[in-house]
Amino acid sequence: xxxxxxxxxxxxxxxxxxxxxxxxxxxxxxxxxxxxxxxxxxxxxxxxxxxxxxxxxxxxxxxxxxxxxxxxxxxxxxxxxxxxxxxxxxxxxxxxxxxxxxxxxxxxxxxxxxxxxxxxxxxxxxxxxxxxxxxxxxxxxxxxxxxxxxxxxxxxxxxxxxxxxxxxxxxxxxxxxxxxxxxxxxxxxxxxxxxxxxxxxxxxxxxxxxxxxxxxxxxxxxxxxxxxxxxxxxxxxxxxxxxxxxxxxxxxxxxxxxxxxxxxxxxxxxxxxxxxxxxxxxxxxxxxxxxxxxxxxxxxxxxxxxxxxxxxxxxxxxxxxxxxxxxxxxxxxxxxxxxxxxxxxxxxxxxxxxxxxxxxxxxxxxxxxxxxxxxxxxxxxxxxxxxxxxxxxxxxxxxxxxxxxxxxxxxxxxxxxxxxxxxxxxxxxxxxxxxxxxxxxxxxxxxxxxxxxxxxxxxxxxxxxxxxxxxxxxxxxxxxxxxxxxx
Numbered sequence: 478x479x480x481x482x483x484x485x486x487x488x489x490x491x492x493x494x495x496x497x498x499x500x501x502x503x504x505x506x507x508x509x510x511x512x513x514x515x516x517x518x519x520x521x522x523x524x525x526x527x528x529x530x531x532x533x534x535x536x537x538x539x540x541x542x543x544x545x546x547x548x549x550x551x552x553x554x555x556x557x558x559x560x561x562x563x564x565x566x567x568x569x570x571x572x573x574x575x576x577x578x579x580x581x582x583x584x585x586x587x588x589x590x591x592x593x594x595x596x597x598x599x600x601x602x603x604x605x606x607x608x609x610x611x612x613x614x615x616x617x618x619x620x621x622x623x624x625x626x627x628x629x630x631x632x633x634x635x636x637x638x639x640x641x642x643x644x645x646x647x648x649x650x651x652x653x654x655x656x657x658x659x660x661x662x663x664x665x666x667x668x669x670x671x672x673x674x675x676x677x678x679x680x681x682x683x684x685x686x687x688x689x690x691x692x693x694x695x696x697x698x699x700x701x702x703x704x705x706x707x708x709x710x711x712x713x714x715x716x717x718x719x720x721x722x723x724x725x726x727x728x729x730x731x732x733x734x735x736x737x738x739x740x741x742x743x744x745x746x747x748x749x750x751x752x753x754x755x756x757x758x759x760x761x762x763x764x765x766x767x768x769x770x771x772x773x774x775x776x777x778x779x780x781x782x783x784x785x786x787x788x789x790x791x792x793x794x795x796x797x798x799x800x801x802x803x804x805x806x807x808x809x810x811x812x813x814x815x816x817x818x819x820x821x822x823x824x825x826x827x828x829x830x831x832x833x834x835x836x837x838x839x840x841x842x843x844x845x846x847x848x849x850x851x852x853x854x855x856x857x858x859x860x861x862x863x864x865x866x867x868x869x870x871x872x873x874x875x876x877x878x879x880x881x882x883x884x885x886x887x888x889x890x891x892x893x894x895x896x897x898x899x900x901x902x903x904x905x906x907x908x909x910x911x912x913x914x915x916x917x918x919x920x921x922x923x924x925x926x927x928x929x930x931x932x933x934x935x936x937x938x939x940x941x942x943x944x945x946x947x948x949x950x951x952x953x954x955x956x957x958x959x960x961x962x963x964x
Contacts, residue, residue: 478525481533486546487584488575490659493682496675497663498550501572502543504593504603506636506648509539512611512919513927514632515618517935518654521629523579529632538652539634540592547575547587551595555669556662556729557779559763564669566662566729567597570605573658584686586658587631591650604640607633608916610649611927613740615915617653619907619934620737625715626708627737628655633927635919647920655736657687661780662729668783680787683733698787703796706777708735710800713773714807717766718815719903720746720843724756726764726772728779745906747956749836749843774800815847816879817855817898818886828882831875839867842950844906851898854891855883903937904948910955911947 491498514529528534536542543549551568558566572595574587590613591605610633620627631652638648659679667676684691684701694700712735716723722744723730723737730739744755751767759765764772777800781793805826812829813821836846846865850858859876866872889897911930918926933947941947 479523480525481528481531481537482544484522484524484544484546484577486544486548486575487578488546488548489584489686490552490573490576490586490657490682491548491550493678496672497679498552498568498573499596501549501551501593501595503540503549503572503574503589503650505540506634506638506650508637509535509541509634509650510636511535512607512633512635512649512924513614513931515614515630515931515935517618517621518629518631521579521583521585521654522577522631534632535634538589538632539636539650540589544575549574549589549592551597552658552663553597553666554660554662554729555666556660556727557665557776558727558729559759562665562669563729565597565666566599568595569598569601570595570603584656585654586656588653588655588658589650590653591648602640604638604648605651606640606642606646607635607649607919608646609741610651611916611919612743612912613651613653615907615912615927615931615934616740616743617737618931619937620721622935622937623715623719623903623906625719625721625737626712626735628653628732630654635924655732655734655738657683657732657734659683659733660729660738661731661733661776661783662727663733664780664783665728668786673786676783676786680784687734696788696792698784699792699796702781702784702788702793703799705733705735705780706796706800707803709773709777710803711735711807712737713769714804714811716769717808718811719906720749720766722746722753722755722764722766723769724759724764726769726776728776731776731780744909746843747908747951748840749833749846751833751837770801770804773804811901814901815898817851817883817894819889819897820886822882822885825882828875828878831878835866835868835871835875839865839872841865844903845948845950847902848899848904851895851902854894855880900938904940905933905937905944907934908951908955910951913955 516526519526549572551572553567555564555566571588571590572592574589576584576586578584594603614630614633617627617630631654634650636648640646640648684697688701688704691697691700724742732738742756753766754762809826813825863872915926915930933944
């Protein structure tokens with residue numbers, strides 16, 4: 478395991494030059510201190526977990542110190558925000574400190590969020606507050622533990638620095654990691670500013686570093702775009718299957734790698750609601766839960782437009798046509814597994830749709846229903862779950878269809894059924910009220926709840942002794958928390 482001063486940097490994005498980013502130094506926080514760290518994320522850098530407890534750790538990720546080999550850069554990009562194009566965005570409060578490669582040869586961006594003002598801050602202060610930093614940390618690591626592609630989070634550093642939002646809060650910094658922080662909006666920026674040389678350089682950079690296998694195809698750029706379509710179809714299928722609402726699916730928040738990225742007012746579903754809107758600023762529901770599928774396609778279309786200098790329109794349209802079938806196949810596969818099915822039948826889609834409609838009309842807890850469905854045999858499970866539904870006749874009809882479908886799937890034994898279903902149906906998810914409880918404690922100076930919640934969410938499928946309170950339905954006050962983009 479390595480010490481902090483033993484990290485090896487290879488700052489490939491910084492070498493693209495000043496057209497792509499601007500050199501900016503972090504603005505240090507007052508009295509930086511560790512709030513929480515992820516040992517799993519630290520392991521990706523081969524870091525000894527003990528270094529998180531050292532003063533230099535908080536100083537490095539609180540903006541007071543910097544590696545000699547780091548090259549902090551604020552990236553420039555643009556994007557479609559709520560459907561309207563914004564010509565220039567960029568890292569308004571984040572800095573790409575550099576790229577570190579581990580002993581396995583993997584490169585990881587170290588991106589410090591809340592690092593102060595940059596040329597792209599657009600009249601903002603460049604800061605992040607403690608609550609939003611904690612939320613992103615918990616979400617990044619929780620999604621990864623669920624098997625959903627995501628950026629990772631190394632740590633949150635708290636401080637005494639005052640930051641004004643709706644009220645005075647405390648500033649914080651989040652160190653997040655990804656193999657790349659390049660977004661759809663990077664390509665849009667160079668396309669709409671008519672900078673073909675820089676756009677070509679960006680395309681080569683992404684192709685060579687992140688999609689090298691596409692070099693072997695007759696049309697490498699087209700092969701790369703197809704891969705991006707496939708990754709996003711799979712990603713959004715996982716969001717939908719596990720009830721995750723991103724909240725701000727602007728093209729500048731869409732990763733070129735097809736990972737969950739730039740967490741804002743996200744939420745997991747409590748009661749199933751296809752029309753759920755997690756962002757209280759999204760007045761028209763553009764980014765509602767059910768809209769995430771078409772918005773994913775819309776965003777890929779925006780990226781396709783930016784790639785027209787490299788790929789023919791017909792080829793782009795054909796690649797885009799893969800999105801919905803791939804999404805549907807991935808989603809149905811996940812939902813079959815959540816229902817405990819190991820084979821495929823033509824009517825499975827309708828079985829899922831009928832269940833979700835019943836859940837919608839009865840306010841059934843989305844996560845706990847699937848978990849309890851796997852606790853025992855199908856016949857006993859549906860009997861115990863019946864009282865959660867308002868339309869009893871409708872549920873009884875579905876239950877008969879489900880039991881018959883399970884019987885046709887094969888008799889694997891109750892223990893094997895439970896193990897198989899519990900391996901894909903989490904007991905613990907990052908509910909908004911759990912995050913809020915942890916944030917309230919942290920804002921009072923107690924970081925124990927943040928750390929405990931992080932530990933619980935790192936093993937979402939395992940029943941953990943003494944942690945029953947994290948697997949409960951939320952109280953009434955916790956179901957309708959309004960989350961804003963303010964951070």
